[in-house]
Amino acid sequence: MPNINTGGVRAFSAPGKALLAGGYLVLEPKYGSYVVALSSRMHAVVRRVEAPKASPSSFVVNVRSSQFNGDEWEYELEASTNYQPIQQGLSKNPFIEKVLLTVFNYFQPDLTEQENISIEIYSDPGYHSQAETKVKSNGVKSFLFHSKSIVDVPKTGLGSSAGLVTVLVTAFISCFKPDLDVSSYDGMRLIHNLAQVAHCQAQGKIGSGFDVAAAVYGSITYNRFEPSLIEQLPDTSSSEYHSSLVSLIDKTDWKIKASRVSLPPRLRLIMGDVNNGSETTKLVAKVSEWYKAHYPVSLEIYNTIDNANTRFVDSLRELTVLCDKDTPAYEALIETINDKGREVHPLLQKIITSVNVIRENFRTITKQSGADIEPEVQTALLDAATDLPGVLTGIVPGAGGYDAICLITTDSCNIANETNHDPAFSTVNWLDLSQQDLGIIEEKPNNYENLS
Structure with missing residues (x-):
């Protein structure tokens, strides 16, 4: 894909995510997961700017988010200090x-x-609470503008930091690489590896990386990298940091598995925000x-969940194959979801059964661990939702908790x-x-003009 470069300005966007299958297991490289990229995106418009420098060797980066009460972060960098960003002003953003x-x-x-760099960032409405906002639109893009700083606006759990x-x-x-093609294998690999390092360092821990992988590759089945890859990097102030980082990014096989996957035709994902945060x-x-206290029983539970995850993803792929081979039969199958009174197709039953096994085992972990993966209130919501016409199945995505529920429905279902x-859904x-x-x-880039 050619660069969309207008007067030295470029713009990019990355999606949010929902982890449909693989919660907690995603932390182990041997287990696969199913991560869905979502239509809510993080956006960045980047340009080079001429501006005064404190010294010939210094460099200024300005990042601004006019959406959130004009939040702004400015940093000065110098090669002599290993590019440690020196913050200008009080606002911190790790x-x-x-x-x-x-x-x-x-x-x-x-x-x-080098000329200095200026970046304007935007986020689509799904990432944050929509209270006390006003819409600004230029006829092409529309964003919600908040009266508060970004640190004071609640998030919905779609992976805003990874995006x-x-x-x-x-x-x-x-x-620094003007020929960057984000649709190429090499371009995505470079972005993925650098983003994983930066995200882990910002969080202060080595995460599973599924959220960053979805932001780069889209909807995928994913197996993570070994945490030791990033753990073995020297301190950022070390003279060895650059060579170690380049070796990790360019020469190391991360051994991740990221294979494109998509929901079958006429099925869609529905996210319900429950307005209760989980840590x-x-x-x-x-x-x-x-897991440690209940081993090896815990391993058996994980393997049972993994087998159900695999059946769930395989069944989705089989549905797509059926649609391609026999469209009338597939259309009839979809109608059985819209009409709960009709016999359920075996492929659909396989999906329903797989998800039920996943949920049942996570409820077992919830009871035994005290971690509210699928708490009773979410169980009640999901059970009520999956009884509705047009709803195939549902799950508490990601690490679970009280953040959200996720449903797979037909495209004609108006949830x-x-x-x-319905009082059962008053909190959703x-x-x-x-x-x-x-x-x-x-x-x-022109799509973002006249928004600030």
């Missing part, structure tokens, strides 16, 4: 800082010959303690109308989201 540190150390640009890191990494790479790190810690005035806000196949993409 994700921006680690992106800067990682990308600049990788490229080691000669800053005396932000991925789109910023891409924007900075494009400054994923605490949930993960409790499950980890449970908002189905649940309107159905998000305007859909699955997307692609991860990082290049956008037209």
Whole structure:
């Protein structure tokens, strides 16, 4: 794909995510997962700017988010300090800082010959609470503008930090590698590896990486990298950091598995925000303690969940094959979902049974570990939702908890109308989201004009 470059300006976007299958198991490289990229995207518009420098060797990066009460972060960098970003002003953002540190150390640009960089970031409505907002539109793009700073606006759990890191990494790479093609294998691999390093460093831990992988590659089945790859990097102040980072990014086989996958035709993803936050790190810690304490029974439970995950994903692929081979039969199958009174097709029953096995085993872990993966309130919501016409199945995505529920429905199912005035769904806000196949993409810079 050719660069969409307008007057030295480029723009990129990366999707949010929902982990449909593989929660907790995704932390182990041997287990696969199914990650869906979502239509809510993080956006970055990057340009070179001429501006005064404190010294010939210094370099200024300005990142701005006019959406969130004009939030702005500015940093000065110098090669002599290993590109450690020196913050100008009071606003801190560890994700921006680690992106800067990682990308600049990788490229080691000669800053005396570089123009400064300015980036404007935007986020689609699905990422944050929509309270106290107003819409701004230029006729092409529309965004919600908040009266508060980004740190004071609740998130919905769609992977905003992974999306932000991925789109910023891409924007900075494009400054030092003008021929960057985000649709190519090499382009995506470079973005993925740098974004994983930056995201882990910003979080202060080595995560599974499925959220960054979805932001780069889109809807995928995913097996993670070994945490030791990033753990073995030297301290960022070390003289060895650059060579170790380049070796990790360019020469090391990360052994991840990221294969494109998509929901079958006429099925769609529905996310319901339940407006109750969950602390994923605490949930993960409790499950980890449970796993060690209950081994080898815990291993048997994980393997049972993994087998059900595999059957679930395989069944989705079989549905797509059926649609291609026998469209009338597939259309009839879809109608059995819309009409709950009709006999369920064996392929659909395989999906329903697989998800039920996954949910049942996570409820067992919930009871034994004290980690609210599928708490009773979410069980009640999912059971009520899956009884509705047009709903195939549902699950608590990701690490579970109280954040959201996720349903697979037919494209003709209007879940908002189905649940309107139903007290069982009074706490649910159905998000305007859909699955997307692609991860990082290049956008037209002109589409973001007159929004700030």
